[in-house]
Amino acid sequence: MSIPEELWRRFQEGDPRALARALTLVESGHPAGRELLKRVRGKGRAKVVGVTGSPGAGKSTLTDRLILEARKRGERVAVLAVDPSSPFSGGAILGDRIRMMRHHQDPGVYIRSMASRGALGGLAGATVAALSLLEAFGFDRIFVETVGVGQSEVDIARVADTTLLVLTPAAGDAVQAFKAGVMEIADVFAVNKFDLPGGERIVQELKSALELSPPRPGGWRPPIHPTVAASGEGVEALFESLEAHHRHLVEHGLLEGHRLERARFEVESVIQEWGRQRTQGAGALVARVARGELTPEEAALALLGPGPEAEEGAL
């Protein structure tokens, strides 16, 4: 399937409508989308910041403020707001649009919502692929907002260069973070809604927990920032920490590892999706597993062909 030449030309000229069309092709898994990705992959490089946290923590409001900071520094900014299509975030897309509306007229800012269709409730491979399109389009920074309701926050840490975890003084927020293991994956913390009571306590809890957590690559110490996204308080310092983390990655040669991890995530997503599709069409084989005539491994091998070593050798 070839890419419509007109679309490719307009994409290269920087037409945002061509970008929107291209993203739709990628999101829907259209062959032309895959072809486009082949052309653009590896072109361009953005600082990718994952913004995660519980529903309503203020991720969109904070991102809206961070966009302003990035623009002050002359960066071109894209936002991917991942809608998990889950009951947790009803109306998230509309909310995001409204909260980031002020950037509507700014050609240096592009905001896009994407549905997450990850097989296991995490980030969809297509969402990650979209990052390559945005990078090739020439954005300097990409914020990816995901609601942390399970797998998606672990995924985002694999895909982003820097992971920002947004907590609030709301009861249970910190506890949730400890339980879900996101403490280990966040590079920078924001305690948002610091205008509400209890913020100082969360900061102290976080500090104690971080002291006990294992050391990070290159000795990075995750900073904790009190913020009031609603007014912008603390956001400039938060942005500086995002920058500091990126510098840390560069100085310690860690950036490449992040890019490899992102590619690994994409390959895994494809395998997962193929596995799901093929298993769905294999009722007879699955029934034999249920009857004990085949092991799940034997069935999987039959569906996916030879093992991974053989695959690698064949390439």
Ligand SMILES: Nc1nc2c(ncn2[C@@H]2O[C@H](COP(=O)(O)OP(=O)(O)OP(=O)(O)O)[C@@H](O)[C@H]2O)c(=O)[nH]1
């Ligand atoms: N008091 C207070 N309210 C805030 C602050 N930041 C955001 N809010 C409010 O919190 C609500 C949720 O903000 P969002 O930015 O939509 O939060 P979110 O994390 O993006 O929400 P989802 O995407 O639905 O998970 C809105 O009503 C905001 O106005 C803050 O610093 N203080």
Ligand SMILES: [Mg+2]
């Ligand atoms: Mg939001």
